Amino acid sequence: MNVIVIGATSGIGRAVAEIYIRQGHRVGITGRREALLREVALNAPEGAVFPKAFDVSEDDAAEHLSELVAAIGGVDVCLYSSGYGHTNTVLEPSLELGQVDVNAKGFVRCSVWLFNYWAERGVRGHLAVISSVASILPLGVCPAYSATKKFEAFYAQTLRQLARIREADIRITVIKPGFVDTDFIHGRHFPMTIRKENAAASIVRAIKRNKKTAVIDGRWAALGVLMRMIPSPLWNWAGRFFRPYKDMF
Ligand SMILES: NC(=O)c1ccc[n+]([C@@H]2O[C@H](COP(=O)([O-])OP(=O)(O)OC[C@H]3O[C@@H](n4cnc5c(N)ncnc54)[C@H](OP(=O)(O)O)[C@@H]3O)[C@@H](O)[C@H]2O)c1
Numbered sequence: 001m002n003v004i005v006i007g008a009t010s011g012i013g014r015a016v017a018e019i020y021i022r023q024g025h026r027v028g029i030t031g032r033r034e035a036l037l038r039e040v041a042l043n044a045p046e047g048a049v050f051p052k053a054f055d056v057s058e059d060d061a062a063e064h065l066s067e068l069v070a071a072i073g074g075v076d077v078c079l080y081s082s083g084y085g086h087t088n089t090v091l092e093p094s095l096e097l098g099q100v101d102v103n104a105k106g107f108v109r110c111s112v113w114l115f116n117y118w119a120e121r122g123v124r125g126h127l128a129v130i131s132s133v134a135s136i137l138p139l140g141v142c143p144a145y146s147a148t149k150k151f152e153a154f155y156a157q158t159l160r161q162l163a164r165i166r167e168a169d170i171r172i173t174v175i176k177p178g179f180v181d182t183d184f185i186h187g188r189h190f191p192m193t194i195r196k197e198n199a200a201a202s203i204v205r206a207i208k209r210n211k212k213t214a215v216i217d218g219r220w221a222a223l224g225v226l227m228r229m230i231p232s233p234l235w236n237w238a239g240r241f242f243r244p245y246k247d248m249f
Contacts, residue, residue, distance in 0.1 A: 004028035004068060004078040006056065006110055009036035011182030012130060013081030015200030021048055023204075028068045028075070030054055031082070056082045056106030057098075062113035069117065077207060078114055080107050080129040080152075085145035085184065089246045096144040103148035107155065115159055119168035128173040128207050129156050133220050135176060136227045140239050141246060153213075160212070174213045175203050178220035185249050192219050 003020045007013040009031030020027045021044045028050040029037055037051035050072050054064035069075045083103045088095045111127055118125030134142065135149035153174045163170040179185055179193040199216050206214035215221040230238075 001025045001076045002028070002072045002074050004030070004065075004072070004075050006030045006065075006078065006080045007082030008040065009033045011081070011184060012177070012180055012196050012199050012203070013079065014040065015196045016079055016081065016203050017049075019200055019204050021045075024048075026050065026072050028052060028072050030056075030064070030068065056109060057101035059109075061106060061109045065110055065113055066117075074123075075114070075117070075125065077126045078110075078128070079203070079207070080110055080127070082106055083130065083148075083152075085132075085134070085142055085149075085249060087141045087246055087248050088144065089141055091143070099144040099148050103145070104151045104155075107152050111155070111159060115162070115168070115170060118170050119163075119166050122169075124169040124171070126171040126173070126207060126210070127156070127159065128175060128203070129153075130175045130177065130203075131156075133176050133178050133215065133224055133227075136224050137230065137235055139242075141242050141248060171210050173207050173211055175206060175216065176213065176220075176224070177216040178223075180216075188249070190248075192217075192223075 003025050005013045005017040008017040008029035017027050017029050017040060026048060029040055030052050031037060032053060032055050034053040037053055041049040041051050050068060052064055052068040054061055086095050107129060114125060114127055129152045131153040132149040134146045135153045139146035156172050156174050160172040177199050179190040180196050180199045181193055182196050194217055202216045215224050
């Protein structure tokens with residue numbers, strides 16, 4: 001199988017790429033930090049890894065992606081893991097817009113190219129995206145993060161229906177992790193933090209089982225059910241309890 005992980009220089013994406021490499025697949029890896037891509041390739045069997053450095057917030061991201069797909073010889077599965085988040089209670093504009101560029105616009109750039117690639121060739125493809133449990137309720141401490149994670153999940157769901165409309169054999173998986181021990185949380189300790197290797201194993205399993213949505217892990221799935229039951233006025237009122245978490249990540 002040919003797999004691409006967009007955002008594989010570190011964290012969850014890298015851990016997922018390493019699982020696919022161990023499983024013997026051909027794996028395309030991306031991210032801006034070229035040295036880290038080379039490091040992954042160096043530790044893998046020869047010819048298994050196809051590194052391509054690019055920035056998903058740039059307009060030429062899809063061109064880079066198409067070159068990578070050509071180099072591997074097609075793509076069966078793609079995980080979009082590029083993303084970042086910041087609490088931003090002072091609403092610093094560049095912080096808000098930067099997250100929109102990477103999490104939302106970058107995802108659109110890559111996913112529309114992949115969707116059309118699979119649909120136009122009439123081949124099966126599987127797109128997975130790492131959203132977050134932060135997409136379940138609007139989080140006032142991190143407006144752009146929470147909203148872009150919702151965007152990723154919702155956009156992916158629209159693509160699932162579009163696949164029906166266009167009679168394309170395209171599978172979609174939305175991944176919603178809780179806290180995972182990556183650079184994203186800067187070594188801080190939060191309740192129910194998951195090891196990135198465990199999160200990655202769950203993601204690979206969810207893709208293999210063609211899950212539509214996977215909340216990682218079970219504890220977060222249970223909490224997610226409760227979160228969805230909270231009425232909006234109560235959630236707004238609860239904002240006062242978030243005051244100590246202004247710089248959470
Ligand atoms: N860790 C958590 O607690 C947690 C929880 C829920 C969801 N998530 C989501 O999981 C995904 C992966 O994050 P992580 O926790 O694994 O953190 P991470 O270690 O910081 O990984 C982020 C990845 O995104 C890539 N990236 C960032 N900006 C990019 C850009 N402009 N162009 C291309 N690639 C870019 C980074 O590569 P370069 O810097 O090399 O470009 C890196 O590979 C994110 O979408 C995050 O929102 C994380």
